[in-house]
Amino acid sequence: MEEKVTQVKLKNGMKVLLKEVHTAPIISSWLWYRVGSRDEPTGKTGISHWTEHMLFKGTKKFPAKILDKSISRDGGRWNAATSRDATHYYETMPAGKFDLALQLESDRMKNSAFNAKDVASERTVIISEREGSENEPLFQLSEAVQQTAFRVHPYHHEVIGDKADLQTITRDDLYEHYRRYYVPNNAVLSVAGDFDTKPMVSRIRELFEPIPKGAVPLRLARPEPEQKGEARFTIEGSGETTFIQAAYRYPNATHADFFPLQVFDSILGGMSGLSTKTSRLYRALVDKEFAIEVSGWAEPTVDPHLYRITLIKHPRRKNEEVIAAMDAEIRKLQDAPPPADELKRAVKQARAVFVYGNESITSQAFWMGYAEMFASYEWYTTYLDSLAKITPQDVQRVARQYFQPSSRVIGIYQPKGS
Numbered sequence: 001m002e003e004k005v006t007q008v009k010l011k012n013g014m015k016v017l018l019k020e021v022h023t024a025p026i027i028s029s030w031l032w033y034r035v036g037s038r039d040e041p042t043g044k045t046g047i048s049h050w051t052e053h054m055l056f057k058g059t060k061k062f063p064a065k066i067l068d069k070s071i072s073r074d075g076g077r078w079n080a081a082t083s084r085d086a087t088h089y090y091e092t093m094p095a096g097k098f099d100l101a102l103q104l105e106s107d108r109m110k111n112s113a114f115n116a117k118d119v120a121s122e123r124t125v126i127i128s129e130r131e132g133s134e135n136e137p138l139f140q141l142s143e144a145v146q147q148t149a150f151r152v153h154p155y156h157h158e159v160i161g162d163k164a165d166l167q168t169i170t171r172d173d174l175y176e177h178y179r180r181y182y183v184p185n186n187a188v189l190s191v192a193g194d195f196d197t198k199p200m201v202s203r204i205r206e207l208f209e210p211i212p213k214g215a216v217p218l219r220l221a222r223p224e225p226e227q228k229g230e231a232r233f234t235i236e237g238s239g240e241t242t243f244i245q246a247a248y249r250y251p252n253a254t255h256a257d258f259f260p261l262q263v264f265d266s267i268l269g270g271m272s273g274l275s276t277k278t279s280r281l282y283r284a285l286v287d288k289e290f291a292i293e294v295s296g297w298a299e300p301t302v303d304p305h306l307y308r309i310t311l312i313k314h315p316r317r318k319n320e321e322v323i324a325a326m327d328a329e330i331r332k333l334q335d336a337p338p339p340a341d342e343l344k345r346a347v348k349q350a351r352a353v354f355v356y357g358n359e360s361i362t363s364q365a366f367w368m369g370y371a372e373m374f375a376s377y378e379w380y381t382t383y384l385d386s387l388a389k390i391t392p393q394d395v396q397r398v399a400r401q402y403f404q405p406s407s408r409v410i411g412i413y414q415p416k417g418s
Contacts, residue, residue: 004019004020005017005018005019005368005377006018006019006197006201007377008201008204010184010204010205010208010209011209012184012185012208012209012211012212012213013184013185013213014184014185014187014188014189014208014209014211015187015188015189015372016188016189016190016191016201016204017188017189017190017191017368017369017372017377018190018191018192018195018197018200018201019190019191019192019193019364019365019368020192020193020194020195020196020197021192021193021194021361021364022194023194023361024193024194024361025094025095025096025194026092026093026094026095026193026194026361027092027093027094027095027098027101027191027192027193027194027195027361028090028091028092028093028191028192028193028361028362028364028365028366029090029091029098029101029102029105029189029190029191029365030088030089030090030189030190030191030365030366030368030369030370031088031089031090031105031109031187031188031189031369032086032087032088032187032188032189032190032369032370032372032373033086033087033088033181033182033186033187034085034086034181034186034187034188034217034219034373035048035086035087035177035181035182035186035217036048036082036083036084036085036086036087036159037049037082037083037084037154037155037157037158037159037161038084038085038153038154038155038219038220038302038303039154039181039217039219039220040154040157040161040220041154041220043165043168044165044169044173044177045157045158045161045162045165046126046130046157046159046160046161046162046165046166046169047161047165047169047173047174047177048082048087048159048177048181049082049087049126049159049160049161050122050123050126050161050166050169050174051087051174051177051178051181051182052080052081052082052087052089053122053125053126054112054114054118054119054122054174054178055080055089055108055112055178056080057112057113057114057115057118057122058108058113059107059108059111059112059113060111060113061107061111062103062104062107062108067104070100071091071093071100071101074093074094074097074100075093075094075097076091076092076093076094076097076100076101077091077092078090078091078092078101082159083159084155084159084299084301084302084305085301085302085373085374086370086373086374087181088369088370089105090362090365090366091104091105092361092362092365095193095194095195098193098195099203102203102204102207102208103207105189106207106208106211109182109183109184109187109208109211110182110211112178112182114171114174114175114178116171119170119171119174123166123167123169126160126161126166127163127166127167129160130160130161130163130166131163133160137237137238137239137241137243137413138243138310138413140235140237140413141235141243141245141411141412141413142158142245142308143158144233144235144411145245145247145306145308145409145411146158146247146306148231148233148409148411149224149227149231149247149249149306149409150224151224151225152222152223152224152225153222153223153224153303154220154222155224155301155303155305179214180214180215180217181217183211183212183213183214183215183217184208184211184212184213184214185213185214185216186214186216186217188369188372188373189204189208189369190365190366190368190369190372191204191365192361192362192364192365192368193361193365219302223303224304226407227249227406227407229406230405230406230407230408230409230410231408231409231410232409232410232411232412233410233411233412234411234412234413234414235411235412235413235414236413236414236415236416237413237414237415237416238415238416239415240415241312241313241413241415242312242313242315242319242412242413242414242415243310243311243312243313243412243413244310244311244313244319244322244323244410244411244412244413245308245309245310245311245410245411245412246308246309246323246326246408246409246410247306247307247308247309247408247409247410247411248306248307248308248309248402248403248407248408249304249306249307249402249407249408250298250304250305250306250307250402251304251402252300252301252302252303252304252305252374253300253301253302253374253375253379254374254375254379255304257398257401257402258300259386259387259389259390260390260394260395260397260398261298261307261398261402262350262387262390263343263346263347263350263387263390263394263395264333264395264398264399265296265298265307265350266279266346266347266349266350267279267280267333267338267342267343267346267395268280268281268296268329268330268333269281269294269295269296269297269309270282270295270296270349276349278345279296280329280332280333281294281296281309281326281329282294284325284326284328284329285311285322285325285326285329288325289314289316289317290313290314290317290321290322290325290326291311291312291313291314291317291322292312292313292314293311293312294309294310294311294312294326295309295310296308296309296310297309297310300374300375301374302373302374307402309326311326319412319414323410327405330399330403333395333396333399333403334396334399334400334403336396337391337392337393337395337396338392338395338396339392340392343390343391343392343395347387347388347390350387351384351387354383354384354387355384367380368380
């Protein structure tokens with residue numbers, strides 16, 4: 001995958017990736033910080049996501065309401081998100097108005113105020129968000145699966161955090177978290193769009209290089225012990241739908257088996273959540289009325305995480321029937337490698353998903369920084385080549401190694417009274 005990207009390291013340690021794309025008069029920038037829910041100890045869960053919210057409360061130079069109106073008036077859009085491994089902030093603006101985005105991000109990297117009144121109001125907002133999610137059966141089930149799969153590693157908790165912690169985290173806790181992780185040497189800025197590289201580098205240096213580097217934040221190192229057999233549980237709740245989720249141990253993004261498992265995912269479930277009618281699970285479970293819907297999903301992460309298969313059970317089937325049908329499809333890939341034509345189709349599908357997700361300028365800027373959070377930019381540029389090397393035997397091997405019942409968690413959401 002050919003890319004013309006300029007990589008620059010500022011004197012304060014911040015990494016910058018720049019890609020000129022002159023197809024439209026817009027520029028998209030993404031500022032990434034290496035901090036997410038995996039960096040949160042017990043008692044402070046959800047603090048990374050909460051800190052992200054606080055950076056929209058403005059600074060002395062850019063009060064929140066004025067800033068939001070300025071971006072909208074200039075025809076731009078902006079947002080942010082927190083994941084397990086990282087937090088990012090982005091702006092996509094008309095090229096002639098883009099300097100506002102750089103000014104904003106350089107200012108709030110060092111000057112966010114964390115006003116006590118704003119902290120209090122945001123506590124209410126985030127707790128309400130948490131309580132709203134708790135009304136959703138799939139959130140309840142996914143959280144319970146996550147907590148069962150990880151007893152030691154900080155992937156144990158959801159990004160939004162535990163309600164008990166959201167009620168007790170203080171303003172000083174949030175500000176200390178911000179000052180520890182929001183330093184230039186813990187950040188990556190990725191920019192793509194209609195600009196000339198040399199003046200863009202100069203402007204980025206002018207705005208960001210005066211910000212002092214900080215101590216390199218230590219990341220929590222709590223490896224999850226090996227699972228000693230299958231774990232199953234059932235939770236009950238309202239509604240009329242039974243959900244089943246099976247979670248298998250999955251290697252991190254830099255592991256040699258990550259790409260064979262991407263192809264396995266494409267064959268079995270339809271490529272990370274995009275269940276297609278040609279996938280094996282769809283044909284075996286939906287077409288034969290074991291399930292109403294089925295999907296497989298995994299994400300690239302810093303540490304080993306999970307591959308989840310999520311099913312909506314057909315009302316005429318029993319839970320064990322559905323699980324047995326799922327297991328039968330997995331065993332087929334363990335007993336025999338996929339035919340060459342099926343492998344070719346799966347690789348083509350995985351390539352299409354990747355290429356389609358990189359068409360827009362915003363997506364290109366996203367991927368440059370995102371890959372740096374769990375691997376490197378080279379991981380991104382060699383993605384398609386890595387897929388092309390996968391053989392049927394590779395798929396069979398990873399199916400056998402990672403998809404054993406002894407290392408999985410199965411959770412069932414059972415409506416009360418059903």
